[in-house]
Amino acid sequence: MPTLYHSPMSRSSGIVTLIDELGADVEIREVTIPRQDGTGGPDPANPHPEKKVPFLVDGDETVRERGAIVLYLTDKYPEAGLGPIEGEPGRGAYLSWLFYYQGVMEPVFILHWAGLSHPAITASIRDMDTMLARLNDALEKGPYLLGEQYSAADLLCSSPFQWFSDLLPDNPKIRDWVARCADRPAVKRTLERDAAVLQPG
Template identity: 80%
Template structure:
């Protein structure tokens, strides 16, 4: 059985939600991590090489980074229909959004949050406005990133705005999409569990 190493109220919370959405048989092991406020610390029970979360272990397979874990799990549990598998329509868009999140969205959001800007960064990663425009141009014509149906790409890409609403762009299409994603029963249950754990 796969095992997810998870710290409540962290990036791994979205993977806990995904596991529930998939109806997947995955064991969840809670560990502590170093927090931005200085609390927590490396947990010897956590096999992640940097003691971070999420970290998924499935037999000999060890997967880190949320986009990779999302892809691994949606391919492993395709019956849930949360991500097109190889050969299905929409696979290219799905992969593009997962990698866009990991390679563009999260770094750009972190740079914006930290108040850092440099021409080299914006030329390579793009800037916050460009990232917002990319989301908006998709969401102004359809309710979800892949069209009419919610996918794990929506779960991943909406996650920073659910975690820190102050980071949400001032765009109606994006705000409405985040609200639709937040309204998912699995998202609500994760939020409630983690409020209780805090």
């Protein structure tokens, strides 16, 4: 059985939500991580080489980085229909969004949050305006990134806006998309479980 190493209210929460959406038989093991408020710390029980989450172990296979874990799990559990598998229509767009999240969206959010900007960053990684324009372009064609059907790309790419709601643009298409993604029962269940774990005793 695959095992996901997870810390509540962290980047791994979206993968817990994905496992719920997939109905996948994946063991979830909670570990501690260093947090920005100074609490927590590296957990010796976490096999991630940098003690980060999420980290997926499946037999001899290990997978890190959210986009990679999303792809691995949606390919492993294709019956849930949360990501086109090889040969299916939309596979190229699906892969593009997973890699766009990892290579563009998350760095842009972090740089914006940190107040860092430089022409070299914009030229290579892009900026918030460009990233939001790409999201808007996709959502012009349907309520979700791949059109009419929700996919794990929506789960992944909408998640930063749920953490940084102040960065939501004044764009009805993007705001409505984020709200639709956040309103899914699996998202709510993960938030409830995470909050219960973190609630003092």
